[in-house]
Amino acid sequence: MSVRVLIRKPTPADCQELLALHHRSQEFHHPWVTPPLNERDCQDYIDRCHQADFEGLLICHVANDRIIGVANFSQIFYRSFQNAYLGYYADVDFAGQGLMSEGVRLAIDYAFGILKLHRIEANIQPENRASIDLVKRLNFTREGFSRRYLKIDGEWRDHERYALTVEDWH
Structure with missing residues (x-):
């Protein structure tokens, strides 16, 4: 199988391309995720990518190195937990082509290999079937249901909780 995607860390030079992706995909992302829609918020996101957690x-x-999606690991904990929360989203122009599955797979390899995490958790709104299907393809296990888990787009939304450990990855 040929490699179609790569992963890399964002730089300030990526801000305009990210903003264009976010605006182009805004309706597609709603109500699952609300990525930055202005330059200040985008720069804040890129700055956040340099924090330890x-x-x-x-x-x-x-x-062509075109950005087709984003994968984020947030609230990274080390020591006896070694856990992070995975979030991701695609450019609407590349949805449904399997590219995000490939990219998230690379991101998981990075999290377990480079970041030395033991566990990754993904919390997904039950109606977001495409995202649930993606984590299932990547061998995540459904662990539960969290009522009114995250406030997204001004509303507290239910989520299904999925997790993957390094032992189940390889």
Whole structure:
């Protein structure tokens, strides 16, 4: 199988391309995720990617380095927990092509290999079937249901909780 995507850390030079992706995909992302829609918030996101408890990765097309999605690991804990929360989203122009599955797979390899995490958790709204299907393809296990778990777009939303450990990854 040929490699179609790569992952890399965002830089300030990526801000305009990210903003264009976010605006183009805004309706597609609603109500699942609300990425930055202005330059200040985008720069804040890129700055956050340099903090110890957060790792943001761009998923890019190998052919032209175009950003086709984002994978984030937030609230990274070490010591006896070694856990992070995974969030991701795609550019609407590349949805449904399997590129995000490939990119998130690379991001998980990075989290277990480079970040030395033991466990990754993904919390997904039950109506977001595409995202649930993605984590299931990647061998995540459904662990439970969290009522009114996150406030997104001004509303507290239910989520299904999925997790993957390094032992189940390889």
